[in-house]
Amino acid sequence: MDSKSSVPGDARRRSQPTIDDVADAAGVSTATISRTLNEPHRVSDKTRARVMATVERLGYQPNFSAKALAANKSGTVGAIIPTMDNAIFARGLQAFQEQLGDDGYTLLVASSSYQPDLEAQQVRNLIARGVDALLLIGHDRHPDIYQMLQSRSLPFVNAWTFNPEHDVASVGFDNRAAMRVLTKEILANGHRSLGVISAPRQHNDRARERVEGVLEAIKSAGLSTGDVPILEVNYSIGNGAEAFAELMQRSQPPTAVICGNDVLAVGALGKAKQLGLSVPGDVSITGFDDIELAQISSPPLTTVHVPHRKMGRQAAKLLVKLIEGTDTPLQFELPTDIVSRETLGKAPG
Amino acid sequence: MDSKSSVPGDARRRSQPTIDDVADAAGVSTATISRTLNEPHRVSDKTRARVMATVERLGYQPNFSAKALAANKSGTVGAIIPTMDNAIFARGLQAFQEQLGDDGYTLLVASSSYQPDLEAQQVRNLIARGVDALLLIGHDRHPDIYQMLQSRSLPFVNAWTFNPEHDVASVGFDNRAAMRVLTKEILANGHRSLGVISAPRQHNDRARERVEGVLEAIKSAGLSTGDVPILEVNYSIGNGAEAFAELMQRSQPPTAVICGNDVLAVGALGKAKQLGLSVPGDVSITGFDDIELAQISSPPLTTVHVPHRKMGRQAAKLLVKLIEGTDTPLQFELPTDIVSRETLGKAPG
DNA sequence: TTGTAGGCGTTATCAT
DNA sequence: ATGATAACGCCTACAA
Numbered sequence: 001m002d003s004k005s006s007v008p009g010d011a012r013r014r015s016q017p018t019i020d021d022v023a024d025a026a027g028v029s030t031a032t033i034s035r036t037l038n039e040p041h042r043v044s045d046k047t048r049a050r051v052m053a054t055v056e057r058l059g060y061q062p063n064f065s066a067k068a069l070a071a072n073k074s075g076t077v078g079a080i081i082p083t084m085d086n087a088i089f090a091r092g093l094q095a096f097q098e099q100l101g102d103d104g105y106t107l108l109v110a111s112s113s114y115q116p117d118l119e120a121q122q123v124r125n126l127i128a129r130g131v132d133a134l135l136l137i138g139h140d141r142h143p144d145i146y147q148m149l150q151s152r153s154l155p156f157v158n159a160w161t162f163n164p165e166h167d168v169a170s171v172g173f174d175n176r177a178a179m180r181v182l183t184k185e186i187l188a189n190g191h192r193s194l195g196v197i198s199a200p201r202q203h204n205d206r207a208r209e210r211v212e213g214v215l216e217a218i219k220s221a222g223l224s225t226g227d228v229p230i231l232e233v234n235y236s237i238g239n240g241a242e243a244f245a246e247l248m249q250r251s252q253p254p255t256a257v258i259c260g261n262d263v264l265a266v267g268a269l270g271k272a273k274q275l276g277l278s279v280p281g282d283v284s285i286t287g288f289d290d291i292e293l294a295q296i297s298s299p300p301l302t303t304v305h306v307p308h309r310k311m312g313r314q315a316a317k318l319l320v321k322l323i324e325g326t327d328t329p330l331q332f333e334l335p336t337d338i339v340s341r342e343t344l345g346k347a348p349g
Numbered sequence: 350m351d352s353k354s355s356v357p358g359d360a361r362r363r364s365q366p367t368i369d370d371v372a373d374a375a376g377v378s379t380a381t382i383s384r385t386l387n388e389p390h391r392v393s394d395k396t397r398a399r400v401m402a403t404v405e406r407l408g409y410q411p412n413f414s415a416k417a418l419a420a421n422k423s424g425t426v427g428a429i430i431p432t433m434d435n436a437i438f439a440r441g442l443q444a445f446q447e448q449l450g451d452d453g454y455t456l457l458v459a460s461s462s463y464q465p466d467l468e469a470q471q472v473r474n475l476i477a478r479g480v481d482a483l484l485l486i487g488h489d490r491h492p493d494i495y496q497m498l499q500s501r502s503l504p505f506v507n508a509w510t511f512n513p514e515h516d517v518a519s520v521g522f523d524n525r526a527a528m529r530v531l532t533k534e535i536l537a538n539g540h541r542s543l544g545v546i547s548a549p550r551q552h553n554d555r556a557r558e559r560v561e562g563v564l565e566a567i568k569s570a571g572l573s574t575g576d577v578p579i580l581e582v583n584y585s586i587g588n589g590a591e592a593f594a595e596l597m598q599r600s601q602p603p604t605a606v607i608c609g610n611d612v613l614a615v616g617a618l619g620k621a622k623q624l625g626l627s628v629p630g631d632v633s634i635t636g637f638d639d640i641e642l643a644q645i646s647s648p649p650l651t652t653v654h655v656p657h658r659k660m661g662r663q664a665a666k667l668l669v670k671l672i673e674g675t676d677t678p679l680q681f682e683l684p685t686d687i688v689s690r691e692t693l694g695k696a697p698g
Numbered sequence: 699t700t701g702t703a704g705g706c707g708t709t710a711t712c713a714t
Numbered sequence: 715a716t717g718a719t720a721a722c723g724c725c726t727a728c729a730a
Contacts, residue, residue, distance in 0.1 A: 028716075035709095035715090043715070047715080061476065063418070065418040065423075065478070065708090066707035067707080067708050069415050069707080070722055071709055074414075085440075090433060090434065090436075091434075125455070130413060237641065266645055297645060298646075378701045380703095380726075381701075383725060384699095384700085384726095392700085393700090414722085416723080418708090418723080418724075418725090419723075421725095
């Protein structure tokens with residue numbers, strides 16, 4: 001009697017029942033249990049019923065690690081987002097997860113804190129955890145990552161951005177164009193002195209593209225971009241407030257402050273109030289993303305609406321197709337539009 | 350030559366290097382590789398250096414599933430939160446993750462959408478994934494869950510609530526007491542006609558406790574609780590707004606509306622503005638949680654401050670101790686305090 | 699200090 | 715339709 005044949009139900013360890021236990025109890029082989037669970041049609045009705053009943057009775061739950069190890073796939077997809085700390089990605093990610101769930105996959109989230117090295121590490125980590133595919137944000141990242149993905153031929157999509165120059169699967173929107181349109185509108189309101197509060201542009205193509213959009217609009221209006229102050233701070237309400245204060249105490253304060261996202265804009269708005277400036281009477285302020293904050297700030301924020309949920313679901317669908325080898329286009333551009341609320345007005349004077 | 354001895358580096362599959370590859374390349378056994386990685390001190394300096402170099406060169410990353418399977422532990426702890434959709438749990442969870450990371454563990458997040466059945470399913474799922482412990486929110490849940498946890502003797506802690514009646518590990522605050530204190534303050538401002546907007550109380554001990562706190566304060570002031578309207582809606586700004594509207598169009602509208610959390614309160618606030626009511630001139634509104642929203646709403650919200658980050662870190666520390674068998678108290682109560690901003694004022698008239 | 703080899707719980711290939 | 719059994723990649727007694 002080899003060691004494998006110790007009684008399955010024995011008390012060596014109090015733990016979950018294994019496939020062996022179920023096989024024993026049902027009087028069939030483990031292969032049949034596995035088939036019943038994964039390819040029910042390949043099993044006779046009678047056996048299937050008996051097996052299922054046993055599974056139920058024992059409360060059997062296949063061990064995930066063993067399954068992933070043996071099958072070399074996990075039914076799991078990973079997502080690495082720059083931060084969980086604010087709501088920028090929350091809605092999109094929620095939709096992403098919902099669609100994934102509908103398709104029978106599970107989501108694993110990790111955060112990179114906007115640090116390329118950390119992102120690379122998280123990729124390694126998720127790969128080691130056996131994810132079948134990866135959702136990444138934006139295009140900029142450590143080259144090692146693309147190489148790892150390549151050599152494993154692991155499907156991935158870059159989201160929250162769209163740029164056909166990059167020849168990879170992606171679903172997102174044109175950050176540059178969106179910001180260009182918004183800036184044109186600002187200029188159309190007579191503003192000639194602008195200020196920009198952006199996220200750090202290094203390692204962040206979205207932030208970079210947004211600023212580029214601003215500059216393009218200014219240029220195409222025949223104006224100079226040389227004297228447009230561009231401040232870079234991490235996304236937070238407090239940083240937005242500080243940056244705004246710095247802009248306003250310059251010798252030639254802007255009449256319109258363009259913020260890289262809604263969080264910064266809300267910070268700027270609060271600081272304006274604190275400084276006794278009326279918005280948009282004295283100064284206009286705009287955001288980007290159209291998260292919940294934008295609607296409830298006062299006055300409500302004029303900003304760029306991003307179809308977060310649509311993007312999340314679309315990304316999930318694409319990823320699933322890539323995993324399952326279904327034929328599909330690789331790139332999806334989603335439209336954005338500017339939502340005019342109350343923080344953008346005519347230039348004063 | 351048995352089948353195991355196929356050349357490790359062969360091209361059958363282009364994939365990550367395995368421990369065998371590393372062992373071969375370094376000219377040692379797999380056991381030594383494993384030791385070098387997990388118990389470096391049990392290996393000679395020389396070997397360790399050589400192995401590490403090889404690991405580096407090959408970019409070896411241990412397969413997580415295999416590791417978890419063999420070691421019967423994963424270095425992972427799971428958290429099941431009711432929702433990712435709003436910021437209620439974001440800050441606490443972030444802190445939880447940070448502390449976990451400091452202690453060498455990884456976080457796996459799942460969401461139950463406030464549904465007991467789904468929560469049970471997620472527990473099963475996380476267990477199957479080999480988590481070493483679980484973070485749960487509140488005390489109410491499907492009894493199956495406690496049974497599963499028990500039979501696996503899997504460590505867990507209930508957070509976001511503190512109630513010594515429940516004899517389980519937990520770190521949180523006394524929802525009832527917090528709301529009682531707030532309500533007393535409201536009464537002290539002369540309000541006699543109150544209204545409550547709560548989350549659905551079924552399956553949610555925190556919501557239930559909060560409402561109880563309100564009622565207790567009213568009773569202990571010698572007033573009647575019979576005519577206090579209590580509306581139950583899911584947490585969302587829109588629902589808060591609707592519920593508020595409903596309260597105000599009653600024959601005897603409340604002069605103070607107590608909301609179960611900040612999200613509802615912000616919704617109520619917006620609706621008040623829309624109805625042309627001044628806050629707190631015409632009606633007072635209070636929240637709970639003190640999330641970011643509360644500060645930037647206008648006027649800023651009077652609410653109950655919850656030490657989210659402290660709670661998250663404390664929960665992580667406790668969980669790690671439970672996993673590692675360190676001796677520790679099982680229950681931690683954290684203090685809350687009411688932060689008086691601008692939405693609570695004297696009763697009108 | 700290092701190596702050998704069995705076992706972790708599945709899946710999947712071959713037989714039957 | 716079902717059963718044996720060899721992987722999957724790692725850990726860990728037990729030996730040397």
